Amino acid sequence: MATTVADIARCMEAIAPAQLAEDWDNVGLQIGQGDWPVQKVWVALDPTHAVIKAAAARGVDMLVTHHPLILRPLSRLDPSDPTGAIIAHALENRIAIFVAHTNLDAASGGVNDLLCQRIGINPFGPMQDISKREFYKFVVYVPREHEARVLEALIACSVGVIGNYSDCTFRAEGVGTFRPKDAAKPFSGSIGQLTHVDETRIEALVPSSELPRILEHVRRAHPYDEMAFDVLPTVAPGRDIGIGRVGELQKPMTLDSFSLKVARALKLPSVRVAGASELMVVRVAVCSGSGSSLMPAFLSSGAQAYISGDLKYHDARTAEAAGVGLIDVGHFASEHIVIEALTKRMKGPLGKNHPDVSVAAYRKESEPFRRIGDND
Structure with a gap:
């Protein structure tokens, strides 16, 4: 089976879980679709036009960058302005852009750990410390035959980060009951009759800031018109991050x-x-x-x-x-060190599970400031 953008995104989620990002940040897939095929990946610090043009010339399918291309919502998309031109060039050449920013800063083995090393x-x-941020235990109940679909939707939201592990969930089987009222549109059962359904309880830790997005995403995958769920306050476990x-x-x-x-x-x-x-x-x-x-x-x-x-x-x-x-x-020197290291970390799991993909560091980026003075 061909490797896709979603496969590379899952690899990056294991390295730098999205829920470690600051609330103001914008990380994850910014350009492209999860089902786009990928054979060649480049890793760079900035998604500049120069990087995109070089990637297009070399047949790159996906670019993983540290800095976001889109940090704030766009009010318009104009190919004549710098950001619009980059987006247009990426789409014309079917190059996906994925961002790991403050989540990669905070992650174990991320930018700050590399700088210390x-x-x-x-x-x-x-x-x-962000490990004391408010977290919830999100619990949802789903008919057993729809368990895989709802679980997939939940994991796609980058839930369940505990220390160096992501996608941590728990499932338990049981029996749910309900009696549809006259205005209900039941997925199963009949109006006025008590219905018993074999269900699975799925739970995971979610950051409070992400709860609305997670609820919306899971609702779309859930078969019931009234999804049964619990939201329980808790504190994130694991070591300080x-x-x-x-x-x-x-x-x-x-x-x-x-x-x-x-x-x-x-x-x-x-x-x-x-x-x-x-x-x-x-x-x-x-x-x-x-x-x-x-x-x-x-x-x-x-x-x-x-x-x-x-x-x-x-x-x-x-x-x-x-x-x-x-x-x-300087900004550049403090962060550019992560590019080679991230490339190496990606090659491990991708080489094992997706041997058809090549991953390379883009090595032509440099400090944007020049020094001019008496010594020049």
């Missing part, structure tokens, strides 16, 4: 010495540093991408230094006043 930081937890990481160095270093170590680890000519040169650093906070919004989390983490990108002038002044240090490595 590259620099030599031993992480012991996230900067911003979240955005950013906090960890420790093997031995203390001054801020300037550590900054040089970071620059070398990421193969950068320089990094921006704020804070006292001789500040001793043992505990370090890390956030890939744009980390300015997590400054409060850094300041309360007990870390002496914070590595991130897109840090602001006032963040530097705040760090100075607090007696801590900032190391700004």
Whole structure:
């Protein structure tokens, strides 16, 4: 059986479950259909027009990117504007685009863990814990012959993430009863008569923010006109997960010495540093991408230094006043390291279950900023 976009999406869901994404984010399949056949996949940081054009020229069927092509709802689709042109080019060449953004940041083995590994930081937890987010146990009751269809609809919503496992559900068999009233349109049974039906109880953990979407999706797959379900408040189990990481160095270093170590680890000519040169650093906070919004989390983490990108002038002044240090490595450098690693992780399960698919990292992306000054 030919591999499809849906098969690649399932592989990515196991690596970076969608429910780990921030509420404001837009992850998952953004362009294409689940039943499109796939033989060639590229992995890239950004879904730029240059990447799409190169993918089309090389016969790529699916692009997996870290940054979303569509972050906010589009009010129109105009092929003459940059986003519209990318979408049009992708559709013309039948290239599906799948996004793993903040879910890949938060996931175990994701961007922040890789950043720690590259620099030599031993992480012991996230900067911003999301494992304490409000979760529900969603329970639905379905006639046994429709169990597979409803279960498939539920799993398609990325439910049941527990630690490093996704699609965790539970099923139990029983007998349901109901008596249809005059206005009912029963799937089985007759008006006014008590009906007994062999049913399956299916349950899974779902994040509260996703509950409306999950209900709508499951209702479409359920045969009853009045679907029976329960929503029970709970707390997500498993180890702490979240955005950013906090960890420790093997031995203390001054801020300037550590900054040089970071620059070398990421193969950068320089990094921006704020804070006292001789500040001793043992505990370090890390956030890939744009980390300015997590400054409060850094300041309360007990870390002496914070590595991130897109840090602001006032963040530097705040760090100075607090007696801590900032190391700004840039947005691109803090995240591009995930592309090769993600490609390798995808090759494992896809090579085993879908040997007809090739997965490759797109290697022509680069830092969009250039430095011009006296040394040029």
